Amino acid sequence: NAGVTQTPKFRILKIGQSMTLQCAQDMNHNYMYWYRQDPGMGLKLIYYSVGAGITDKGEVPNGYNVSRSTTEDFPLRLELAAPSQTSVYFCASSHIPREQYFGPGTRLTVT
Amino acid sequence: AQTVTQSQPEMSVQEAETVTLSCTYDTSESDYYLFWYKQPPSRQMILVIRQEAYKQQNATENRFSVNFQKAAKSFSLKISDSQLGDAAMYFCAYRSASGLGGATNKLIFGTGTLLAVQP
Numbered sequence: 001n002a003g004v005t006q007t008p009k010f011r012i013l014k015i016g017q018s019m020t021l022q023c024a025q026d027m028n029h030n031y032m033y034w035y036r037q038d039p040g041m042g043l044k045l046i047y048y049s050v051g052a053g054i055t056d057k058g059e060v061p062n063g064y065n066v067s068r069s070t071t072e073d074f075p076l077r078l079e080l081a082a083p084s085q086t087s088v089y090f091c092a093s094s095h096i097p098r099e100q101y102f103g104p105g106t107r108l109t110v111t
Numbered sequence: 112a113q114t115v116t117q118s119q120p121e122m123s124v125q126e127a128e129t130v131t132l133s134c135t136y137d138t139s140e141s142d143y144y145l146f147w148y149k150q151p152p153s154r155q156m157i158l159v160i161r162q163e164a165y166k167q168q169n170a171t172e173n174r175f176s177v178n179f180q181k182a183a184k185s186f187s188l189k190i191s192d193s194q195l196g197d198a199a200m201y202f203c204a205y206r207s208a209s210g211l212g213g214a215t216n217k218l219i220f221g222t223g224t225l226l227a228v229q230p
Contacts, residue, residue, distance in 0.1 A: 033217065033218075035218075040222065040223075041220075041222055041223075042115075042202055042204070042219075042220025042221055042223060043156075043202075043218065043220050044220075045217040045218075048217065058217060059217075088154060090156060092156075092218075099144070099146060099161050100218060101158070102148075102155065102156035102157075104153070104154065104155050105154045105155070105156075107154075
């Protein structure tokens with residue numbers, strides 16, 4: 001099993017550009033999550049999904065969108081990138097009530 | 112709302128020694144999970160240990176063990192026989208056990224403790 005994979009590992013965006021962060025898991029988990037980690041802080045939940053076709057907002061959803069067309073994939077879309085979105089983004093998955101498994105993260109810089 | 116507090120921004124330990132990282136949390140729930148995650152310089156979030164609130168027995172995983180004090184809402188991590196590879200940021204996290212998933216099962220993180228291991 002590859003676990004949770006994320007692409008790209010690094011990205012630099014200009015203000016106003018858009019991009020999609022990819023996340024995939026091969027553990028057949030129903031639950032998937034997107035977190036962001038700002039410097040010196042813990043992770044905060046952006047969006048989550050409880051299954052294909054079902055998504056909902058977390059604590060900090062503004063400026064992001066998600067979709068979940070399959071169990072395996074949970075992409076995160078950034079529209080009109082802003083410097084405040086400079087962060088490290090983590091995707092995670094879980095089979096409730098088990099612990100969440102994290103991907104390696106994507107470091108995004110918006111300049 | 113639940114909160115997690117790690118009051119030690121940085122800790123240092125000599126190789127082969129024992130170190131304890133502190134974590135306190137605040138919740139009105141009776142059923143929940145607590146976790147310690149390790150984040151090395153690679154940034155990968157690695158689960159170290161998990162504790163179910165309904166279990167009185169403290170969880171252990173090889174050199175890692177916890178001291179779970181439910182009444183005091185305290186959840187410390189003890190690392191025995193510290194190794195150079197233990198150097199990392201350690202995050203304490205809380206998750207509600209109620210609900211059917213989604214935001215109610217999100218992880219709530221502390222701000223982390225950066226552990227240095229001296230050779």
